[in-house]
Amino acid sequence: MVLDKFRAAKVLPSISWFTVFGLTNAFCYGLSHMMDEKDYKYYFAYEGNGRTSDLIRSNFGSNNMVNAAWTIPSLIFFGRYMHNKVGALTMLKFTPMAFFAICAFQAAFTPNKSAIFF
16 A cells, blocks of 8 residues: 555655654754744753653754754765665655654653653
8 A cells, every 4th residue: 555655656755754854853953043942942852741742843853063963964864875775665664663762762761750651
């Protein structure tokens, strides 16, 4: 079924999901310079307060130049490299697994031990 969708929509096989993740990280880093620090941390920091949407948004937020300097190029270039090497369908499976692993790590080592992930 997924292969049929890939054949029907010609743009799907060319999308590198880690590259999209890297571009979103770059966009959020730009937002960190335009927003107030308190507001930015409210939207993009994971504090373990039980809001599941924070798990997702915190993956994109980067307000530190050192963090942005290595994560953005790594996600864009290595994501594109892996996309070309293993193919779109494999990367479509691998990307959600990476996101789940990040969320599981954040939930396990949350600053607030009373937060519930699932």
